[in-house]
Amino acid sequence: xxxxxxxxxxxxxxxxxxxxxxxxxxxxxxxxxxxxxxxxxxxxxxxxxxxxxxxxxxxxxxxxxxxxxxxxxxxxxxxxxxxxxxxxxxxxxxxxxxxxxxxxxxx
Numbered sequence: 871x872x873x874x875x876x877x878x879x880x881x882x883x884x885x886x887x888x889x890x891x892x893x894x895x896x897x898x899x900x901x902x903x904x905x906x907x908x909x910x911x912x913x914x915x916x917x918x919x920x921x922x923x924x925x926x927x928x929x930x931x932x933x934x935x936x937x938x939x940x941x942x943x944x945x946x947x948x949x950x951x952x953x954x955x956x957x958x959x960x961x962x963x964x965x966x967x968x969x970x971x972x973x974x975x976x977x
Contacts, residue, residue, distance in 0.1 A: 881910040884953055887959055887968065927950075951967075
Protein backbone atom coordinates (compact mmCIF):
# COMPACT_ATOMS: atom_id res chain seq x y z
CA UNK A 871 0.00 0.00 0.00
CA UNK A 872 1.36 3.42 -0.98
CA UNK A 873 0.60 6.26 1.41
CA UNK A 874 0.80 9.41 -0.72
CA UNK A 875 0.88 12.93 0.70
CA UNK A 876 0.07 15.70 -1.80
CA UNK A 877 1.36 19.17 -0.95
CA UNK A 878 0.69 22.59 -2.44
CA UNK A 879 0.61 26.08 -0.95
CA UNK A 880 -2.78 26.57 0.69
CA UNK A 881 -4.34 23.10 0.36
CA UNK A 882 -7.38 24.55 -1.41
CA UNK A 883 -7.13 23.52 -5.07
CA UNK A 884 -4.36 21.26 -6.36
CA UNK A 885 -3.44 19.01 -3.44
CA UNK A 886 -7.04 18.35 -2.29
CA UNK A 887 -7.97 17.57 -5.89
CA UNK A 888 -5.10 15.07 -6.06
CA UNK A 889 -6.07 13.60 -2.70
CA UNK A 890 -9.62 13.03 -3.88
CA UNK A 891 -8.73 11.74 -7.37
CA UNK A 892 -6.14 9.21 -6.23
CA UNK A 893 -8.06 8.05 -3.15
CA UNK A 894 -10.04 5.72 -5.41
CA UNK A 895 -6.97 4.08 -6.91
CA UNK A 896 -6.16 0.54 -5.75
CA UNK A 897 -3.39 0.20 -3.16
CA UNK A 898 -3.17 3.97 -2.65
CA UNK A 899 -4.04 5.91 0.51
CA UNK A 900 -4.00 9.68 0.22
CA UNK A 901 -3.71 12.80 2.32
CA UNK A 902 -3.00 16.44 1.50
CA UNK A 903 -1.67 19.57 3.14
CA UNK A 904 -0.39 23.05 2.44
CA UNK A 905 2.87 24.79 3.25
CA UNK A 906 1.46 28.32 3.69
CA UNK A 907 0.64 29.67 7.14
CA UNK A 908 -3.00 30.09 6.07
CA UNK A 909 -3.37 26.61 4.55
CA UNK A 910 -6.71 24.88 5.06
CA UNK A 911 -4.76 21.87 6.38
CA UNK A 912 -1.26 22.98 7.39
CA UNK A 913 1.45 20.35 6.88
CA UNK A 914 2.41 18.42 10.00
CA UNK A 915 5.38 16.23 10.83
CA UNK A 916 2.90 13.39 11.54
CA UNK A 917 1.72 13.53 7.93
CA UNK A 918 5.30 13.35 6.69
CA UNK A 919 6.03 10.35 8.88
CA UNK A 920 2.86 8.61 7.64
CA UNK A 921 3.68 9.09 3.95
CA UNK A 922 5.68 6.64 1.86
CA UNK A 923 5.61 9.09 -1.07
CA UNK A 924 5.44 12.88 -0.93
CA UNK A 925 4.21 14.72 -4.03
CA UNK A 926 4.63 18.49 -4.35
CA UNK A 927 3.10 20.59 -7.11
CA UNK A 928 5.99 23.03 -7.74
CA UNK A 929 9.75 23.20 -7.19
CA UNK A 930 9.16 26.08 -4.77
CA UNK A 931 7.18 23.65 -2.60
CA UNK A 932 10.05 21.16 -2.62
CA UNK A 933 12.50 23.88 -1.55
CA UNK A 934 10.25 25.10 1.26
CA UNK A 935 9.56 21.53 2.36
CA UNK A 936 13.29 20.80 2.56
CA UNK A 937 13.96 24.05 4.41
CA UNK A 938 11.20 23.64 7.00
CA UNK A 939 10.94 19.85 7.36
CA UNK A 940 14.27 18.49 6.14
CA UNK A 941 14.86 16.33 9.20
CA UNK A 942 11.50 14.59 8.62
CA UNK A 943 12.34 13.71 5.01
CA UNK A 944 15.14 11.20 5.63
CA UNK A 945 14.47 8.14 3.48
CA UNK A 946 11.36 9.70 1.91
CA UNK A 947 10.82 9.98 -1.83
CA UNK A 948 9.73 13.49 -2.83
CA UNK A 949 8.38 14.00 -6.35
CA UNK A 950 7.58 17.32 -8.03
CA UNK A 951 4.79 17.30 -10.62
CA UNK A 952 5.46 20.81 -11.93
CA UNK A 953 1.80 21.87 -11.89
CA UNK A 954 1.27 25.65 -11.56
CA UNK A 955 -1.49 27.24 -9.52
CA UNK A 956 -3.71 27.86 -12.57
CA UNK A 957 -6.60 25.51 -11.83
CA UNK A 958 -9.76 25.29 -9.76
CA UNK A 959 -10.65 22.47 -7.38
CA UNK A 960 -11.60 19.32 -9.37
CA UNK A 961 -11.20 21.14 -12.71
CA UNK A 962 -11.16 18.46 -15.45
CA UNK A 963 -7.92 19.80 -16.93
CA UNK A 964 -6.24 19.59 -13.53
CA UNK A 965 -7.47 16.03 -13.02
CA UNK A 966 -6.14 14.98 -16.44
CA UNK A 967 -2.79 16.62 -15.73
CA UNK A 968 -2.50 15.02 -12.30
CA UNK A 969 -3.32 11.58 -13.68
CA UNK A 970 -0.84 11.94 -16.55
CA UNK A 971 2.01 13.17 -14.35
CA UNK A 972 1.48 10.96 -11.29
CA UNK A 973 0.56 7.70 -13.03
CA UNK A 974 4.15 6.41 -13.16
CA UNK A 975 4.66 7.05 -9.42
CA UNK A 976 1.39 5.49 -8.28
CA UNK A 977 1.17 2.32 -10.36
